[in-house]
Amino acid sequence: MLMKGKKGVILGVANNKSIAYGIAKACAQQGAQIAFTYLNEALQKRVEPIAAEFGSDNLVYPCDVSKPEEIKALKESLERDLGQIDFIVHSIAFAPKEGLSGRFYDISREAFDIAMDISVYSLIEVVRELKPLLSDNSSVLTLTYYGGAKYIPNYNLMGIAKAALEMTTKYLAEDLGKDGIRVNAISAGPIKTLAAAGIGDFRFMLKWNEAHSPLKKNVTIDEVGNSGMYLLSDLSSAVTGEIHYVDGGFNIMGMPAVEFVDGRPRIAWNGTDK
Numbered sequence: 001m002l003m004k005g006k007k008g009v010i011l012g013v014a015n016n017k018s019i020a021y022g023i024a025k026a027c028a029q030q031g032a033q034i035a036f037t038y039l040n041e042a043l044q045k046r047v048e049p050i051a052a053e054f055g056s057d058n059l060v061y062p063c064d065v066s067k068p069e070e071i072k073a074l075k076e077s078l079e080r081d082l083g084q085i086d087f088i089v090h091s092i093a094f095a096p097k098e099g100l101s102g103r104f105y106d107i108s109r110e111a112f113d114i115a116m117d118i119s120v121y122s123l124i125e126v127v128r129e130l131k132p133l134l135s136d137n138s139s140v141l142t143l144t145y146y147g148g149a150k151y152i153p154n155y156n157l158m159g160i161a162k163a164a165l166e167m168t169t170k171y172l173a174e175d176l177g178k179d180g181i182r183v184n185a186i187s188a189g190p191i192k193t194l195a196a197a198g199i200g201d202f203r204f205m206l207k208w209n210e211a212h213s214p215l216k217k218n219v220t221i222d223e224v225g226n227s228g229m230y231l232l233s234d235l236s237s238a239v240t241g242e243i244h245y246v247d248g249g250f251n252i253m254g255m256p257a258v259e260f261v262d263g264r265p266r267i268a269w270n271g272t273d274k
């Protein structure tokens with residue numbers, strides 16, 4: 001029961017395929033009490049049964065992070081219903097579809113502003129607004145992807161948003177360390193979720209990751225959830241400002257492994273051919 005007595009809020013559950021769902025599951029299994037948020041009415045219908053599954057029927061609140069008044073209202077609701085909290089999970093990203101395929105240099109100012117606002121600034125604003133509720137020994141977690149560190153085809157606009165998010169994690173970690181608040185990010189390998197469906201050629205990303213990661217597999221939301229739970233629990237009490245890869249080791253590869261056939265190098269394909 002590594003999270004027994006801990007209370008927190010998870011932003012970003014859309015359905016039971018969401019990475020945030022995997023994190024909620026791992027935290028609930030370890031005894032955490034969790035509040036959930038939803039983006040809009042359509043998602044409210046999906047999030048409410050999920051909250052009920054974790055015994056949080058009365059802890060479900062609206063929060064569109066592009067609306068500052070909804071973040072403020074979330075703070076009021078959490079203060080009323082939970083008082084102090086020990087963790088925040090920010091598992092939110094959005095970029096207009098035009099920013100997730102095609103020529104990178106075609107990205108419009110409007111798409112850029114939207115992606116940065118929802119995928120990056122929201123972390124700063126959520127943490128600032130909820131800070132008065134955070135305990136002296138609390139943890140904030142966000143989700144990033146390798147496309148924020150290295151070029152990934154089609155990730156385009158989200159790549160630069162994730163680069164900004166990773167630096168935001170580090171600056172927040174320094175700033176909030178003196179208040180006993182840790183801030184970390186998990187860089188997850190590709191997983192088929194609603195958000196991922198917006199990225200051009202996502203199926204190929206999955207295949208490539210499976211074939212070229214040291215563990216020769218794609219990661220699951222349960223695996224990301226378990227690592228997330230570690231970063232939210234006291235097990236990681238000396239860890240902050242980290243970008244923790246949960247990607248089967250894909251990020252360590254400088255070059256695909258090769259095998260030699262008739263004396264000629266060939267990319268080794270150990271992935272399944274799904």
Ligand SMILES: NC(=O)c1ccc[n+]([C@@H]2O[C@H](COP(=O)([O-])OP(=O)(O)OC[C@H]3O[C@@H](n4cnc5c(N)ncnc54)[C@H](O)[C@@H]3O)[C@@H](O)[C@H]2O)c1
Nearest residue numbers: 012013014018019064065092093143145190191193194195
């Ligand atoms: N799926 C992957 O391959 C992958 C890999 C690495 C990182 N990530 C990151 O994980 C996080 C969660 O994504 P996911 O893959 O679980 O997909 P998802 O679609 O299940 O979750 C994305 C969430 O963002 C929310 N959201 C979007 N705009 C919002 C707004 N204005 N206000 C509040 N919420 C908003 C959606 O409602 C949804 O719950 C994202 O930051 C994503 O970039 C995903």
